[in-house]
Amino acid sequence: MRMQPSFAIESRLVGWSRLASWAMALLLIATVWPGALHAADTTPRQFLTALYKSYSGPDAMGLSWRGSTAERYFDAALTKLILRDVNEAKGEIGRIDFDPFVAAQDFEIASLAIAIESESAEAATGLVSFTNLGQRTKIRYDLAKTAKGWRIANITWDEPTDLKGDLRSILARAL
Incomplete structure (x- = not known):
């Protein structure tokens, strides 16, 4: 040995x-x-695509966007409104009783399409369309370039028509 x-x-x-x-x-x-x-996403399209990965596939869980995670997705002004809503709701349902990324409470996304309608160094507008549980949905995103990357400055829902409006206006209302 x-x-x-x-x-x-x-x-x-x-x-x-x-x-x-x-x-x-x-x-x-x-x-x-x-x-x-999300901070590493270099284009508005990459940012929106990364968001919707959480809504795709058989194990899709969506995003946890309320509370301390809001700043991952929203600009400072919209994050402030979201946190105010959470605090004022005191554990109850606040001003938003649906998932703003799918304009519904439940989701099963199909035929996802993401288009950037306008883009500058500081801002962009994106249109996301998809079918959710058989209903056509269109969501417009106003994006802002921040030090942390692209963030959502506002969300506007065009379809379904019973949800016409925008996130900033809903969150600015009295509870």
């Missing part, structure tokens, strides 16, 4: 230690990345 010198064993241990360190670093990046995803 041949004995290995102790430095060879130490070398292998150091190699495994480095591998474990890299694995931990990759795990940390994978954990943090989804939250940073």
